[in-house]
Amino acid sequence: MDLKTLTEINAPAGHEQPIRRVLIEELRAKxxxxxxxxxxxxxxxxxxxxxxxRKRVMVxxxxxxxxLIVTGHAEGGFLKVTQAGGIDPRVLISKRVKVGDDNIPxxxxxxxxxxxxxxxxxxxxxxxxxxxxxxxxxxxxxERKAPIGTYISFDTPYVExxxxxxxxxxxxxxxxxxxxxxLLEEELPCDLIAAFVSEExxxxxxxxxxxxxxxxxxxxxxxxxTCNDLGDIPEVAQVCKAGEGVAVSxxxxxxxxxxxxxxxxxxxxxxEGIAHQVKASVSGGNDGGVIQRARxxxxxxxxxxxxxxxxxxxxxxxxxxxxxxFELCRALLKTx
Amino acid sequence: xxxxxxxxxxxSTLGVSGQxxxxxxxxxxxxxxxxxxxxxxxxxxxxAHKKGSGPKVMLCAHLDEIALMVNxxxxxxxxxxxxxxxxxxxxxxxxxxxxxxxxxxxFGTIGALPPHLMNAEDRANNYKMDKLHIDLGMSxxxxxxQVRVGDLVTFNTPFTELANNQVxxxxxxxxxxxxxxxxxxxxxxxxxxxxxxxFVCSGQEEVGGRGAKTAAFAVEPDLAVVLDVSFALTPGCxxxxxxxxxxxxxxxxxxxxxxxxxxxxxxxxxxHVKLSQEVSGRSTGTDADDIVISRGGVPSVxxxxxxxxxxxxxxxxxxxxxEECARLLAHFVSELDASWEDDLWI
Numbered sequence: 262m263d264l265k266t267l268t269e270i271n272a273p274a275g276h277e278q279p280i281r282r283v284l285i286e287e288l289r290a291k292x293x294x295x296x297x298x299x300x301x302x303x304x305x306x307x308x309x310x311x312x313x314x315r316k317r318v319m320v321x322x323x324x325x326x327x328x329l330i331v332t333g334h335a336e337g338g339f340l341k342v343t344q345a346g347g348i349d350p351r352v353l354i355s356k357r358v359k360v361g362d363d364n365i366p367x368x369x370x371x372x373x374x375x376x377x378x379x380x381x382x383x384x385x386x387x388x389x390x391x392x393x394x395x396x397x398x399x400x401x402x403x404e405r406k407a408p409i410g411t412y413i414s415f416d417t418p419y420v421e422x423x424x425x426x427x428x429x430x431x432x433x434x435x436x437x438x439x440x441x442x443x444l445l446e447e448e449l450p451c452d453l454i455a456a457f458v459s460e461e462x463x464x465x466x467x468x469x470x471x472x473x474x475x476x477x478x479x480x481x482x483x484x485x486x487t488c489n490d491l492g493d494i495p496e497v498a499q500v501c502k503a504g505e506g507v508a509v510s511x512x513x514x515x516x517x518x519x520x521x522x523x524x525x526x527x528x529x530x531x532x533e534g535i536a537h538q539v540k541a542s543v544s545g546g547n548d549g550g551v552i553q554r555a556r557x558x559x560x561x562x563x564x565x566x567x568x569x570x571x572x573x574x575x576x577x578x579x580x581x582x583x584x585x586x587f588e589l590c591r592a593l594l595k596t597x
Numbered sequence: 598x599x600x601x602x603x604x605x606x607x608x609s610t611l612g613v614s615g616q617x618x619x620x621x622x623x624x625x626x627x628x629x630x631x632x633x634x635x636x637x638x639x640x641x642x643x644x645a646h647k648k649g650s651g652p653k654v655m656l657c658a659h660l661d662e663i664a665l666m667v668n669x670x671x672x673x674x675x676x677x678x679x680x681x682x683x684x685x686x687x688x689x690x691x692x693x694x695x696x697x698x699x700x701x702x703x704f705g706t707i708g709a710l711p712p713h714l715m716n717a718e719d720r721a722n723n724y725k726m727d728k729l730h731i732d733l734g735m736s737x738x739x740x741x742x743q744v745r746v747g748d749l750v751t752f753n754t755p756f757t758e759l760a761n762n763q764v765x766x767x768x769x770x771x772x773x774x775x776x777x778x779x780x781x782x783x784x785x786x787x788x789x790x791x792x793x794x795x796f797v798c799s800g801q802e803e804v805g806g807r808g809a810k811t812a813a814f815a816v817e818p819d820l821a822v823v824l825d826v827s828f829a830l831t832p833g834c835x836x837x838x839x840x841x842x843x844x845x846x847x848x849x850x851x852x853x854x855x856x857x858x859x860x861x862x863x864x865x866x867x868x869h870v871k872l873s874q875e876v877s878g879r880s881t882g883t884d885a886d887d888i889v890i891s892r893g894g895v896p897s898v899x900x901x902x903x904x905x906x907x908x909x910x911x912x913x914x915x916x917x918x919x920e921e922c923a924r925l926l927a928h929f930v931s932e933l934d935a936s937w938e939d940d941l942w943i
Contacts, residue, residue, distance in 0.1 A: 337830055337831070357757055365760070368913060372834045375907065423734020423735045424736070575692070577732055
């Protein structure tokens with residue numbers, strides 16, 4: 262299993278089945294017995310090597326990605342769509358997509374520039390205007406091939422480019438899924454609850470159930486987070502920087518990091534010489550919020566891979582940051 | 598002739614307005630089996646000549662594509678750009694591109710400020726081109742080693758097959774119409790053909806019919822048939838401005854010679870080619886505008902292939918309609934003889 266394979270699986274929020282299948286197969290091949298709960302989370306508990314009572318640490322990453330969903334059909338055979346997870350509609354025009362489980366090729370077009378008024382040029386095409394074209398001849402054919410509720414994903418293959426960067430879709434949060442798969446190969450003192458959770462992109466629903474059922478002592482959330490480091494951006498507006506290591510959040514839109522865990526993560530990073538940075542903006546929400554507030558509360562820290570152009574068809578990560586996420590999480594787990 | 602292969606290869610070949618040499622070389626090679634002589638002139642017009650004793654007819658479709666051009670490299674390594682031809686800035690955020698640097702092409706992706714870091718007003722408006730950047734995944738130092746101001750940037754969107762023999766790609770405007778000429782050239786090999794035929798793939802149409810102007814001067818045709826794409830029906834692009842995807846389009850208007858156009862329409866009828874008809878009340882916005890007034894004047898008609906999402910990287914056509922255009926063009930050329938002008942002006 263590699264990151265390319267994981268990112269190229271199409272599984273928008275609410276339709277995690279394709280990625281779930283692949284993960285279950287992979288986990289079984291590694292000799293684990295994954296448990297699937299009623300939120301569709303895939304969970305593996307690996308006992309630690311330490312003496313009991315051991316800490317139970319839940320390391321989670323979400324399986325779902327942002328995508329689109331068919332809401333209706335227009336005359337002429339076009340698909341009307343809305344977002345499943347947050348996608349700025351401005352990144353959709355002139356892109357290729359894959360429609361449904363059969364991965365039917367489709368494109369998202371727009372009225373030609375020749376026919377636009379000045380007002381049209383400024384106005385953002387929202388989900389009322391955006392349609393997906395699969396080449397259907399008429400409404401009936403479109404309905405048959407992509408009924409209402411059909412999920413749609415970006416069709417952008419994983420590409421490695423530049424100095425150790427990769428461009429693709431769904432790095433948020435297949436990077437975390439990949440890191441967990443790698444952590445499961447490690448011998449750790451604590452019990453590792455590996456949780457591949459569902460529906461983060463529509464409100465962190467899967468993680469909520471997993472944290473409730475697993476009752477962890479500690480939660481570590483592995484994520485991809487927004488970056489904003491390129492384009493002559495003033496330092497103060499930068500969230501984190503691709504290439505400068507895993508980003509440790511002191512606080513984000515959904516949780517304040519447990520102070521001890523936050524400090525420990527930075528100390529471990531420093532001690533082990535693992536590239537890390539503090540996420541310098543209180544923005545974005547993730548599973549950390551619901552895990553922290555599960556049952557009587559769980560100390561939580563979030564370790565993120567900086568993602569340029571997150572939630573777009575062409576997200577960019579630096580592979581050394583993905584490596585740093587794995588290394589820092591492993592080093593942190595060894596302290597429990 | 599494998600039309601899909603030609604479309605896939607030609608649309609991924611570099612050929613930006615004014616710098617069409619690669620795509621010109623590609624098409625020059627493609628025409629060779631079907632004509633007596635192929636030349637590429639100083640404007641990168643490909644002129645493929647199939648010799649005949651009858652009227653001299655120039656068929657013309659443009660080979661240049663719209664694109665971007667590097668205009669600045671920031672100190673963080675990101676690349677700023679301007680457009681060559683009419684690029685819609687709305688298609689840019691999240692698009693993959695090739696930056697054609699001094700050591701070959703570099704993969705890049707177009708980035709923008711994330712929406713949650715914008716104010717409400719900026720979020721409500723489309724990104725402006727000067728606020729976007731190309732991310733090459735390299736430091737400024739490394740970028741500057743390979744990329745200079747003036748380097749070309751083209752879209753990196755693979756050729757895509759959709760349902761019902763529809764295909765999507767960049768630059769189908771107007772390389773799909775060159776494919777029509779190629780297919781017509783192939784058909785004409787097995788047809789009676791008196792006409793002296795010049796297949797011209799013109800440069801610099803996207804910046805104003807410049808290649809066609811000099812090619813028409815050089816060829817000095819008796820008459821011309823121009824092939825370009827036109828708007829197909831899509832949401833937001835209704836019957837007032839667009840036509841169905843499934844039929845070739847003929848145009849009426851002052852730039853189109855009416856009797857020659859009648860001949861074209863009659864030819865379509867005789868060979869059961871379904872047509873749509875549109876009107877260009879002034880100029881046509883195609884190479885026809887320049888060819889018509891070349892030297893002492895060139896009676897011209899226009900055949901348009903309907904295309905969805907013009908000037909995006911997912912321009913979409915029907916291959917069935919492309920074939921119908923080629924069939925019509927071949928019959929029209931085949932039926933030209935010395936009498937073509939007899940009743941043109943009376």
